[in-house]
Amino acid sequence: MSARVAILTGAAGGVGRAVAERFARDGWSLVLVDTADVVHQVAAEVDASAEGRVVGAVADITKAENLDPIENALREIGQPLKFLGLIAGVLQEVGPITTLDMNEWDRVMNVNLRANVLMIQRFVPPLKESGGGAIVTVSSWFGRSGHGLFAAYCASKAGLISLTQSAAAELADDNIRVNSVAPGNVATRMHFAALQEEADNRGVSFESMKKTEWDKIPLRRAAEPAEIAAAIAFLAGPDGAYLTGATIDVNGGVLFT
Amino acid sequence: MSAKTKGGAVVTGAARGIGRQIAEGLVADGYGVVIADLDPTTGEATARALTEAGATEAIFVKVDVTDRATIKAAIEACRLRFGSLNVMINNAGFNKPEPFLEITEKTWRAILEVNSLGVLVGIQEAGKAMIADGIKGKIINTASIAGRTGFPDFAAYSVSKAAVISLTQAAARALAPKGITVNAFAPGVVATPLWEQLDKDLYAMGASAAPGEAMSSLASQILLGRVADPKDVVGTVKFLWSEQSDYMTGQVLVIDGGMVLQ
Numbered sequence: 001m002s003a004r005v006a007i008l009t010g011a012a013g014g015v016g017r018a019v020a021e022r023f024a025r026d027g028w029s030l031v032l033v034d035t036a037d038v039v040h041q042v043a044a045e046v047d048a049s050a051e052g053r054v055v056g057a058v059a060d061i062t063k064a065e066n067l068d069p070i071e072n073a074l075r076e077i078g079q080p081l082k083f084l085g086l087i088a089g090v091l092q093e094v095g096p097i098t099t100l101d102m103n104e105w106d107r108v109m110n111v112n113l114r115a116n117v118l119m120i121q122r123f124v125p126p127l128k129e130s131g132g133g134a135i136v137t138v139s140s141w142f143g144r145s146g147h148g149l150f151a152a153y154c155a156s157k158a159g160l161i162s163l164t165q166s167a168a169a170e171l172a173d174d175n176i177r178v179n180s181v182a183p184g185n186v187a188t189r190m191h192f193a194a195l196q197e198e199a200d201n202r203g204v205s206f207e208s209m210k211k212t213e214w215d216k217i218p219l220r221r222a223a224e225p226a227e228i229a230a231a232i233a234f235l236a237g238p239d240g241a242y243l244t245g246a247t248i249d250v251n252g253g254v255l256f257t
Numbered sequence: 258m259s260a261k262t263k264g265g266a267v268v269t270g271a272a273r274g275i276g277r278q279i280a281e282g283l284v285a286d287g288y289g290v291v292i293a294d295l296d297p298t299t300g301e302a303t304a305r306a307l308t309e310a311g312a313t314e315a316i317f318v319k320v321d322v323t324d325r326a327t328i329k330a331a332i333e334a335c336r337l338r339f340g341s342l343n344v345m346i347n348n349a350g351f352n353k354p355e356p357f358l359e360i361t362e363k364t365w366r367a368i369l370e371v372n373s374l375g376v377l378v379g380i381q382e383a384g385k386a387m388i389a390d391g392i393k394g395k396i397i398n399t400a401s402i403a404g405r406t407g408f409p410d411f412a413a414y415s416v417s418k419a420a421v422i423s424l425t426q427a428a429a430r431a432l433a434p435k436g437i438t439v440n441a442f443a444p445g446v447v448a449t450p451l452w453e454q455l456d457k458d459l460y461a462m463g464a465s466a467a468p469g470e471a472m473s474s475l476a477s478q479i480l481l482g483r484v485a486d487p488k489d490v491v492g493t494v495k496f497l498w499s500e501q502s503d504y505m506t507g508q509v510l511v512i513d514g515g516m517v518l519q
């Protein structure tokens with residue numbers, strides 16, 4: 001496979017890191033983006049096992065003027081950009097709409113929605129320059145329908161699925177395919193923190209909260225981050241070449257769409 | 258055939274079209290494959306061609322998916338020849354367009370019998386064989402974008418494919434405790450003999466102005482700008498039969514080049 005670069009946001013997170021490892025194994029060079037400095041360490045660790053180059057870039061992607069380090073890293077690698085993995089996301093503070101702090105609403109929308117528009121605006125031109133490629137957003141099963149106490153998160157992820165479809169329609173002629181992966185529960189920090197918060201709210205133990213939630217999943221477990229990465233790799237590769245505007249639900253059967 | 262296989266697969270409606278392409282992909286991936294089809298002439302020829310080209314073997318078994326005994330026989334042949342049934346692809350199906358107000362009971366029953374009942378029986382018999390052998394298998398059903406939205410001239414077909422989606426979901430719940438996953442893929446417009454016939458039927462009905470028009474007018478509604486070749490859907494089905502999709506069950510993967518955006 002010839003040299004090619006993927007930009008991955010949220011690369012210091014549970015899913016992002018698994019995607020980085022998978023893509024490195026598949027021979028990609030990577031720009032790993034996160035607000036957390038630890039992304040440089042992730043880049044160093046992933047690099048060790050890769051044929052391509054892996055470079056970290058610290059950026060808060062909610063502001064256009066913050067994206068320069070990503071572009072610099074891309075230039076430093078000097079290979080064609082063929083993939084944009086929009087993985088970064090935040091969970092909201094759990095709570096009812098009636099008392100939802102609008103700063104919290106804005107924070108969630110900025111990361112889960114606005115940042116992805118900014119990333120598309122900035123990195124579609126280099127994708128076009130390299131003759132096209134693929135974009136995958138990471139939405140959520142919470143974007144497939146609304147859930148009480150998660151209004152901002154659900155709306156942001158539903159919006160992201162819609163954004164994915166609009167981008168697919170606009171970019172098909174440029175040979176850029178745009179799809180989404182909607183995970184169910186994934187065994188990452190985000191999921192375990194959400195379980196802990198819910199357990200505290202209900203005054204039950206973490207283990208019993210976990211059992212309550214996992215019993216709702218036909219496959220009776222959360223996904224390994226690598227299983228989300230597998231679907232993203234499929235969409236990025238030749239086997240996914242006829243897919244655009246699609247959302248793949250990797251959720252253990254917790255929701256049928 | 259002494260080549261080691263990853264196990265066995267049964268593909269219904271695999272004599273030609275999408276099913277044949279899937280069977281070819283399974284052979285290339287190291288599965289022994291049973292071509293389960295109504296049409297022995299084409300089916301035998303397909304089995305021979307795939308065996309010659311591939312590392313493993315394809316055998317033909319005559320099956321009418323509406324006849325449980327024949328599906329059972331195909332699955333038995335798969336277990337005997339390849340050791341187990343690991344992948345079941347319920348793909349046989351057909352369409353016969355009729356204007357909505359003129360749909361006959363005969364057409365309705367014929368389409369639902371093959372496209373829906375045939376899938377139920379295929380899932381049931383595959384599930385029983387997998388459970389008996391302790392196989393955490395993959396069952397994959399061919400739905401359609403017509404199962405997601407109704408088309409006026411294909412009402413019975415749309416219903417039959419919506420039923421495939423419901424069966425996929427019910428079976429996913431029923432078989433998850435056994436470690437068996439059940440998913441579907443929903444093609445858009447694929448250039449196969451099915452569509453050639455459909456195009457002729459639509460022209461004869463007066464639903465299109467010229468031969469070939471029904472199909473080509475649909476191409477303009479596809480973001481990727483062309484109808485699919487059967488090869489275009491195989492990558493998606495392969496993802497579903499591979500361990501890469503182990504955390505997916507009860508899902509429908511729309512593989513339509515960007516038509517319905519769901």
Ligand SMILES: NC(=O)c1ccc[n+]([C@@H]2O[C@H](COP(=O)([O-])OP(=O)(O)OC[C@H]3O[C@@H](n4cnc5c(N)ncnc54)[C@H](O)[C@@H]3O)[C@@H](O)[C@H]2O)c1
Nearest residue numbers: 010012013014015034035060061088089140186188190191
């Ligand atoms: N974990 C789950 O159960 C689950 C379920 C469904 C969907 N998801 C989605 O999967 C994606 C990855 O989640 P995860 O579980 O790996 O979470 P995570 O919290 O482990 O990782 C998210 C990463 O995004 C980074 N990030 C946040 N805001 C950023 C910003 N403004 N700029 C750059 N980076 C930023 C964080 O620093 C973090 O490293 C998210 O979009 C999440 O919504 C997760």
Ligand SMILES: NC(=O)c1ccc[n+]([C@@H]2O[C@H](COP(=O)([O-])OP(=O)(O)OC[C@H]3O[C@@H](n4cnc5c(N)ncnc54)[C@H](O)[C@@H]3O)[C@@H](O)[C@H]2O)c1
Nearest residue numbers: 270272274275295321322349350401444446447449450451
């Ligand atoms: N071609 C398309 O545009 C398209 C789109 C969406 C879904 N599909 C679905 O894909 C599947 C395959 O379609 P195709 O386009 O390859 O069609 P096709 O007509 O080319 O092939 C169908 C095969 O199924 C066999 N078959 C029919 N009835 C059978 C029965 N009762 N028992 C066993 N075998 C039987 C036929 O002999 C034939 O070999 C069907 O379920 C169809 O509804 C096709």
